[in-house]
Amino acid sequence: MESMTITLVAIAVTSVVVPVLLALWLVRRRRASASSGRDDRYSPERILTPEQTHMLDYLQDTFPGQIVLPNMSLSRLLTVRRAADRQRAANRLKDYRVDFVVCGQDGRPSFAFDVEQYHLSDAKAKAHKAVMKNRILKTAGVRFVFLKNGIHRMPSPADFRAQLNLAELPKPKAKEEARESALQQLESQFSSFDSLHSSHNNGYRDSEVMGMSRLMDLDEFGQRRSGASGSRTRASSGGSFDDSRSHRNSRFDGSSLDVRGG
Secondary structure, eight states, X not given: OHHHHHHHHHHHHHHHHHHHXXXXXXXXXXHHHHHHTTTOXXXXXXXXXXXXXXXXXXXXXXSTTSEEEEEEEHHHHOOOSSOSSHHHHHHHHTTOEEEEEEEOTTSOEEEEEEEOOOSOXXXXXXXXXXXXXXXXXXXXXXEEEEEOSBGGGSOOHHHHHHHHHHHOOOOOOSSOOSSOOHHHHHHHTTOTHHHHOOSSOOSSOTXXXXXXXHHHTBXXXXXXXXXXXXXXXXXXXXXXXXXXXXXXTOSOOSOSOBOOOO
C-alpha cells in the first residue's frame, strides 16, 4: 500500500514537473531563435523616386566616370578640420543632408546639389538651413548648387559641366599654417566671411547658395557677366533654359517628371 502511494505521488509530480520543464525549454528555444535572427524577414525600401533617378542619370552624364551619390548626410562627407568646439561642429554636420554629391578622382566630394522645392510651409527655416549648409560645405572646398526641379529645365550636361568647372572651389590645404589669419578665424566660426570676400569675385555674395541662373551667368573667368539680370533666356511657359542650349549633346528629351529632393 505504501509503495503504491509513493508511485502515485511520483506520477503526480512527474505530470506537473515535465510540462513545466517542457514549457521552459520551448521558451528558451524561441528566445534563442529570436536572437539569432533566423526567423526575421525583410522588405526592400525605395531609395530613390523615379524623378530622383532621372536627375541621378543626368548628373552621371554631366560627370562621366565620376562617383555621384544620392541622399548623403554631411557627416559622411566632411570631417572637422578646425573648430573652437570640435564635438559641436561634428554634431552640426548630422543636421544637414544634400540630395546629390559628386566625388572627384580621389573619392572626396567636389560638388553638392539640392533640388529646388517650392510651396514650402517652412520656407524661411529651409532658406536659413541652406545658407548654413552652404557655409559648411564651402569651408571644405565643396561647391553647393541648387538644381532646377526637373530635367526639362536643366541645360545640357556638357553646358552644365562647363559652368560648374568655372565655379569649382579650391580644396583646403592638407597642412595649415600654425598661425591662423583673421580670415581663417572668421571661417572657423561661421562668420560673415562669405558675404565680404568672394573666392572668385563673381558679383554675388558667396554665402548665398548658387542657383542655376547665377551659375549659368558665370563667364570664362569665373566672374558674373556684366549686365546679367540673374536669369538666362527663358521660355514663356515655365522659365526653362533656351532649348538650343538645354538639350544639345544630351540624351534627355525634356519630358521627364519634376524632381523633388529629400
